[in-house]
Amino acid sequence: MSSGKPETHSRVTPISHLAFLITPGQVPDATAIGALSVATKHAALHALIEPVVAAMGFELWGIDHLSQGKNSRLVIYIERESGVSVEDCADISRQVSAVMDVEDPIPGEYRLEVSSPxxxxxxxxxxxxxxxxxxxxxxxxxxxxxxxxxYQGLLVGVEGDEVLLQLDGEEYCFPIESIDSAHIVPQFDD
Structure with missing residues (x-):
């Protein structure tokens, strides 16, 4: 699609690099999770939850740990080719809750939610x-x-560790580390 404007590219520079990495299969000590950065806490939670979800035949799509004052929510998104039912979410919730009760990686109270993406x-x-x-x-x-x-636009693709987004005839390159959150914007035909 051409808007008559010349195609240009903009590149976003990453703001930082992780100083602590958790490799797949490595589950950190839960007491240490409280002292970690947000990105590292997320990776630690992922390492704790992913094996439980995978053992039940699902893909762990993602995790959001949302904390506002005294209110804390851990949202787990699960995916499976044949779909996800309410019963599936309840089963995963029970299993993950059991692991979280033992490991206790999140200080204080929180609400656990399991959903399809x-x-x-x-x-x-x-x-x-x-x-x-x-x-x-x-x-x-x-x-x-x-x-x-x-930013909102058409997802053109991925090059290396950068997400390419097109909007208003211009292509933007965003390193994955620079993205705080992203989601699909459903398009409905008239």
Whole structure:
């Protein structure tokens, strides 16, 4: 699609690199999780929850740990080719809850929610961005680029560790580390 404007490219610079990495299969000591950075806490929770979800025949699509004051929620998104039922979510919730009770990785009280990603599914990994190439997405950056943090456009693809987004005839390259959150924007035909 040509809008008459010349195609240009903008590149966002990553803001930081992780100083602590958790490899797949490595489950950190739960008492240490409280002292970790947000990204590292997320990786630690993923390492704790993913084996439980996989053992039950599901893909762990993603995890959101949302904390506002005294209210804390752990949202787990699960995926399976044949779909996800309410019973599946309840079964996963019981199993994950048992592991979380033993490991106790989140200080204080929190609400555990298990769901399918849905139509406006969040995107967490480069593989997920690749799977949804050609769809419209909304991104929120960790820090502003070109005076803004929110972008919405067509997901062109992935190059290396960068997500390519096209909007208003311009292509933007966002390193995955610069993206705070992203989700599909469903398009409905008239």
């Amino acid at each position: 849905g139509m406006a599914r969040p995107l967490y990994s480069l593989d997920q961005f690749t799977r949804f190439q050609g769809h419209h997405v909304a991104l929120k950056l960790r820090t502003a680029f070109d005076g803004r943090r929110k």
